[in-house]
Structures are given as structure tokens and as C-alpha cells.
């Protein structure tokens with residue numbers, strides 16, 4: 010086991026490199042590991058129509074330093090392009106849009122490679138592009154799209170297990186949908202810091218118990234300074250022990266007990282001072298609700314534990330090997346491996362550092378146990394210990410995306426969304442407008458997809474296309490309004506809506522490429538009139 | 548008629564014109580006549596900030612067919628801007644942001660006039676702000692937001708409809724951001740919503756001085772205590788790598804002394820400069836959302852945020868989540884309200900304690916307050932002669948020494964907001 014020794018020599022005192030300086034504001038979000046993933050990604054945009062939303066997406070990936078992008082688009086630049094697309098200018102008129110956009114995008118970041126197809130004016134041979142290019146990490150395409158191009162992309166995606174994002178932006182509306190090749194697990198989900206403290210007050214391990222006992226053995230004999238600096242973790246462990254002695258071994262449970270327990274702790278604080286109390290005791294009382302509760306599994310981990318992996322390739326991935334080891338750990342100990350982080354609390358420096366090292370040591374011990382299980386299991390021999398460490402640290406917050414079956418029956422979705430709109434309306438009436446829930450964006454999705462291959466469709470044509478697939482939709486008033494709004498745009502993009510959508514798609518791509526934060530599952534529909542998104546699994 | 552272009556091939560603004568010239572189901576009553584549409588051609592729009600949001604806003608407004616745009620920014624370009632401020636290149640480092648951004652967009656989008664102002668918003672007066680129809684803000688400073696908000700609210704003359712300038716404000720942090728639309732005096736202003744920004748509580752000095760526990764405590768110690776004691780350079784320049792390196796070394800040595808790990812150069816810089824992570828994609832979302840509202844207001848092509856929901860929050864860390872809120876105007880808002888705020892204090896408090904508490908109160912956030920009560924000056928920050936005269940009052944208690952009582956009117960001012968007067972009615976706990 011590799012013990013992390015607190016370094017005795019000062020760390021290298023060098024400033025950041027030029028690259029670290031340029032990427033400083035994003036490295037604070039996804040660190041060097043995320044940046045490396047981004048820099049080795051190779052993405053393809055299959056562009057068409059008004060052509061802006063895909064290019065706006067690329068802009069947001071070129072700036073943070075994506076490895077390589079390729080634009081496949083055989084359109085020639087016309088006047089209308091100049092009114093919506095920022096990565097073209099007067100000199101682009103009549104030239105290949107793919108080439109012009111690639112060159113102006115590349116100016117944004119000399120470290121990024123860009124390429125375009127076709128090389129000469131003429132029709133795009135997408136199959137040939139896919140055959141002759143290095144493997145793509147991710148493909149995005151924009152609607153409207155030729156049916157044969159869509160089929161080519163889908164064939165490539167299923168052969169190479171490539172994630173595909175489809176995007177459609179028209180007028181004030183847009184949606185994008187992520188199709189991942191299988192379940193997509195994320196370990197480094199970046200939960201909010203406030204949620205991550207795991208102090209194990211109800212199931213402490215011997216070293217922690219011993220430390221707390223030692224400090225509080227003569228708590229009343231401590232001088233005022235020492236008493237005012239006992240860390241709240243120790244205070245709570247001490248009074249929990251007292252509580253159990255007077256409650257036949259039971260911990261405080263439920264609201265009433267916790268209130269009583271809070272009073273017990275408060276009575277322990279000294280009041281012979283100008284403040285009339287002690288800050289560390291106040292911290293202890295404030296920590297009761299969050300930290301004195303039986304450990305329970307977050308829904309995300311539960312899903313990981315219960316998920317039946319059906320795909321051979323996935324089964325062998327290190328994620329599932331480690332997940333099985335963690336599940337085994339959980340069944341053996343009744344809790345997940347300790348993450349090991351200690352929040353700040355009032356304490357003397359040396360006491361805090363000692364307490365911190367007790368948490369860290371336990372976390373290392375737990376991770377070591379998981380590592381041994383992994384190494385002993387099939388496919389786990391060559392595991393990278395840092396991968397196990399990261400998993401143990403984040404075990405409570407791991408998440409699976411694309412694990413549930415897709416909602417293929419649009420009629421069912423229609424009924425659910427329609428019912429929830431009716432419920433929202435009823436609530437608005439009942440509360441005289443004080444409470445109103447947002448209307449469903451699902452109808453926007455239906456109307457946009459109805460124009461996927463026919464951008465100039467009229468409202469009547471849109472509704473008729475929808476009712477062919479979803480008969481329930483006939484006569485629905487909001488759908489009719491939305492269809493009129495989509496028809497109004499006539500397949501044209503508004504720059505702002507495409508810029509918003511391009512921003513969202515780029516964020517999601519960064520999450521998928523870096524395997525950090527949590528991507529949508531799986532369709533995001535944006536309404537630029539009410540300024541709202543809705544995510545649905547479709 | 549402008550639509551004749553359709554017969555000779557697609558016109559530059561054909562996509563936008565579909566929306567501008569054809570009312571939809573949500574703006575059936577909009578006037579789409581040529582005269583109404585021509586108003587947008589004449590509209591002057593002001594962009595405050597040419598940074599991460601500002602660059603995007605300029606692009607988005609130009610491609611929303613705004614033709615007369617002004618931009619104000621006092622900053623020059625730094626290398627750490629290049630990962631998102633996409634109008635700037637390596638060679639532009641050191642030049643004024645407003646100037647470079649304006650020139651770039653003007654060149655790229657023909658027919659757009661962009662006027663750059665390299666300066667502070669506080670350098671301009673009411674006459675300057677009066678010339679615009681809409682103001683779009685992409686700022687990272689709360690103080691600047693409060694200043695422009697107070698300016699625009701004060702400018703409103705009920706007799707003159709043109710004096711009311713819609714204010715559209717965007718902000719981002721990491722994967723999150725927000726857009727809000729304010730119709731000064733008619734809808735809640737930035738000051739009404741000030742409690743949305745919780746001021747960060749400072750780490751107590753005694754923790755920094757005697758019981759550091761976190762790497763941040765060591766860095767703050769180097770920043771606040773060691774620097775003041777040793778003054779290695781005359782003034783701390785947070786952008787000078789030599790200065791940051793000095794702080795980093797001091798903080799590292801202190802951390803080692805106390806057995807604390809985690810002090811890095813990057814963390815030192817982050818703590819000292821209070822760096823907020825920023826990426827291109829979030830800026831793109833929020834800036835375009837602001838400009839979408841500007842376009843809706845200018846053209847009535849669809850209902851805008853403002854009178855009902857006025858605030859859109861975007862969060863992209865965990866899936867995507869947006870929510871739109873409706874806020875209420877605060878009747879005791881210092882900027883747009885009519886009545887004094889209640890101020891409940893401990894009568895035994897000293898004047899200094901009271902003034903210090905104003906920095907942390909979410910609805911005040913004043914760093915250099917001066918105070919009067921019942922017409923009498925209790926403490927003034929400026930000029931130095933009066934500061935010296937009133938300084939002894941700082942240690943006095945409110946009730947016993949200074950004679951304040953329940954129901955007294957207390958008036959507070961701060962040099963950051965010269966046009967604002969914070970009025971309170973005192974009560975005791």
C-alpha cells in the first residue's frame with residue numbers, strides 16, 4: 010500500500026505554463042485529466058440547412074482546445090448565411106461553407122486541428138468521409154438531414170459504438186438528443202461540496218472512537234481555550250456515547266430525539282464568556298441533522314448495484330469490475346468505502362490535522378480493500394489504483410446514464426405530458442395564479458421532428474405528420490400553436506437560439522468526452538419564448 | 548418593400564425576417580408594418596463589459612440585426628481570457644478589450660456600427676446613458692451592476708416614456724448562469740434582488756493568525772498578514788506572477804509548518820484573485836439568452852421575460868435544468884422603493900460593529916459605509932479631516948454613548964454608490 014507522506018520538502022515552486030495560463034479558468038472545472046481527454050477527441054459535424062447551430066457548437070469546443078474537428082457540408086455560402094453565421098464573411102460568398110467555417114473557427118485556437126469535406130464544390134460523399142477518416146470520438150449532425158446521410162451515420166455509430174448527437178434549431182425553438190452506444194457510467198460527477206461530507210458518526214471505526222474518547226475523557230477539566238477548540242466531530246461522538254447510555258444503546262432517531270440531543274449538546278457548552286456560548290458547540294448542533302442519520306444509498310449507486318450489464322464489451326470495462334468490488338464491500342461492511350474528506354471546523358491546527366489524518370487513513374484502508382478485491386477478480390489484475398481511489402472517493406455519487414430502456418411509445422409520452430399540463434393548469438386556477446408550473450416542451454419536440462426532412466412544412470402538414478404517428482395528438486390546442494410557431498420559422502435559424510443551443514450541446518459533449526459532471530438523459534428541448542429547457546428520455 | 552429581395556435570391560436577413568415579419572400564435576397583435584420594423588434599425592443598444600459574456604453579446608446583437616451598438620470596458624486583454632473571449636487572439640494581449648472586440652465584430656458583420664469606450668461605467672453621466680434604448684450587461688462585478696442599476700432607475704421620468712431603458716443582465720459561474728430582464732421602476736431591480744448574491748463570510752483573522760487548518764487559511768495569511776508585514780513590493784498586483792509566487796511561497800512554508808497539504812500556485816491565485824471558473828459554452832448560453840430577450844423587446848416578435856417571470860436560472864452540472872422566477876419589487880428597496888428599511892440592532896453594539904455588519908448583510912453589501920442619524924454625522928469615510936473627527940465614535944455604543952433610540956432615522960451612504968442613500972428606521976433586539 011502506498012502511504013501518502015506529507016511532503017517534507019516544499020513542493021516545486023514554479024508558476025504555470027503558458028498553456029495552463031490560457032486554460033486556467035476551465036482547468037478549475039475539469040482539471041488536467043479532463044483537458045487531456047478533450048485534447049485527444051476527434052469530432053465530426055455533419056452540417057446542413059441554415060447551418061449555424063452546429064458551427065456555434067464547434068466554437069465552444071475549439072476555444073477550450075478540442076483535439077480535432079471536421080465539418081462535412083456541401084452547401085455553398087449565400088447571403089442568408091451571412092445573416093446568421095458568425096464564422097463566415099463577405100469573402101465567403103459562393104464558396105464551400107464547410108471550408109470557410111473551418112478556417113475561421115481554426116483562428117480561435119491554433120492548437121486545434123480542423124478539416125472539411127467535400128474538398129471541391131459538389132455533393133458530399135459522407136460514407137467516403139467516414140471510411141477515410143481516423144475514428145471519430147463523437148458525431149453531431151443538424152436537421153434537416155438527408156435520409157441517406159442519417160442512415161450512413163447510424164451505421165457508423167453502431168459499428169464503432171460512437172455517441173451521436175442530433176440537433177434541430179428553428180425559429181425560437183430547438184432540441185438536441187444524445188444517442189449513446191450503451192450505458193454510460195460517470196464516477197467523477199462533481200457533486201456539490203455541501204453534500205459530500207461523510208463523517209460516519211453513527212458507525213465510527215476504532216481509531217476515531219479512540220481519538221474522541223482520549224480528547225473528551227476529562228472534558229470538564231479542559232481549560233476554556235481547549236474546551237472552545239474541541240472539534241465538533243469529537244463533541245458529537247462524545248455526546249452520542251452519553252445519549253446511548255441513557256437510551257438503552259439507541260442513537261437519536263427522528264426529529265424529536267434530534268431536538269433533545271441538540272439540547273444535550275448545547276448544555277455542554279460553556280457560557281462563562283462574553284459571547285455566552287462556544288462556536289464549536291454551535292457548529293456541533295448545526296451538524297446534527299445532516300450527519301446523525303443511518304447511512305443510506307443514493308439512488309445513483311443503487312442503480313449501479315442493481316444494473317444488469319447485458320453487453321459483453323461493457324461487462325469487461327474497469328468501471329463494472331470496480332463497481333462489483335464496491336458492491337461486495339458494501340455487503341460486507343454495510344457502508345460504502347469512506348471518501349475521507351473532512352470539512353473545516355473550529356479546532357486547533359494540530360488537532361484538526363490529526364483528525365484529518367484519521368479520516369484519510371481509513372479512506373486509504375477501505376480503498377486498499379477494494380483494490381485487492383478488484384485485483385482478485387476476472388479482468389481486474391491490471392487495474393490502475395488511482396481509478397479505484399477515485400471510485401471510492403466518489404462512490405456515493407456515481408451515476409449511470411442511458412441505463413433505462415428508451416421511451417419508444419410517443420403516444421404514452423404524449424398522454425403523460427398532456428396530463429401534467431392539465432394538472433398544472435388546474436393548480437394555477439386553484440391558487441388564483443400564485444402557483445404555476447411550466448408547460449411541457451414535448452409538443453415542440455414533436456413539431457420539430459415533423460420537419461426533420463421537410464423544413465418548409467406548413468402548420469397543417471406538421472400536425473398531420475404528428476397525428477399519423479401519435480393519433481392522440483389530434484385537436485390538441487398547444488400542439489397546434491407550436492406547429493404554427495415552427496412553420497413561421499420556415500426552417501430558418503435565429504442566431505441567438507442557435508448560440509444558446511450550441512452552448513448547451515458543447516457543454517454536454519464536454520461532459521461526455523471528459524466523463525465528468527452528468528450529461529442529460531437523453532433529449533433536451535428548448536423554448537426560446539418562455540426561456541426554458543425540459544429534459545426527457547425519448 | 549423589403550421582401551422583394553426574395554425574388555432575386557435569399558436576402559441577408561431572410562431567416563430573421565420570417566420571425567420579424569410574420570406574427571406567430573404568441574404575438575398575434577404585434578405590429579409588423581415597415582414603420583414598426585424600421586424602429587429596430589434606429590435603435591441604439593449599449594453593451595457593458597467586453598469580456599466572456601460581452602464578446603458573445605456583441606456577436607449575438609450584430610446577428611440580431613442591431614446596427615448601432617456601443618460597448619464599455621476598462622480592462623485590457625489577458626492570456627487567461629483566450630479560452631472563451633473568442634474575439635481576442637494571442638497578439639491582442641495587453642490591448643483594450645472594448646476596442647478589439649468592437650473592431651472585430653464590425654469587420655465581420657457588415658453594416659453594423661460598434662463604438663468602443665475604453666473606460667469605467669462610472670466615467671459616463673446620465674446624458675450618455677439616455678441615448679440608448681436597451682442596456683445589456685455582461686459583468687462579473689456586483690458593484691458595477693448595482694451602479695448601472697441605480698443610474699437607470701434614477702433616470703426614469705414618468706412623463707417621458709423614452710427615459711425607461713430595459714436592463715438585461717447576464718452572469719455565469721462554471722456550468723451555471725442566469726439571465727434577468729429589468730424594466731426600471733416597473734419591475735424588481737437588481738437592488739431588490741441583491742440577496743441572491745450571498746456575501747462570502749471572511750475567515751476570522753484569529754484563525755488565519757493562530758489556528759490555520761486549510762490551505763486557503765495559509766494563503767489568506769500570506770495575503771493579508773505576511774504581505775502587510777513584509778511589503779516585498781510597494782503594491783500588491785494580483786496579475787503579477789512575481790507577486791503571486793511570493794504569496795505562494797509564504798503560504799507553502801506556513802502550510803508545511805502546520806502540516807497542512809494542498810497549497811498550490813493555482814489555488815493561491817484562485818483565492819487571492821477570487822477567481823470564478825468560466826468557459827465558452829456557458830457564456831454562449833447566457834449571452835445569447837440575454838440577446839434573445841433584447842431582440843424580443845425590440846421587435847415584439849415574441850413575449851419577453853420581465854413583467855411576469857423576470858429571471859432565468861440555468862444549471863448544467865447535473866443534466867440541464869432551467870427555472871424561471873417571478874420576483875416582487877421590494878417596497879423598501881433603496882433604489883426603486885419608497886419606504887425606509889427596518890434596521891434591528893443590539894443597543895450595546897459599537898458603531899464599528901454596526902458598520903462592519905453592513906458588509907455581510909445580503910441586502911446591503913457595503914464595504915465603506917458612512918453613517919448619519921437624526922441629521923447628525925456619526926462617521927464619515929471622506930474627507931480625511933472629517934474621518935479623523937468622527938473616528939472616536941467608532942468605539943462608542945449605539946444607545947448609551949451615541950444616544951440612538953427606537954424609531955430614529957439612520958442614513959447610510961457608500962462611495963461605491965454615490966447616487967444612493969440607504970434609509971433605515973431603528974429598532975432594538
Ligand SMILES: [Zn+2]
Nearest residue numbers: 736739880883
Ligand atoms: Zn429595487
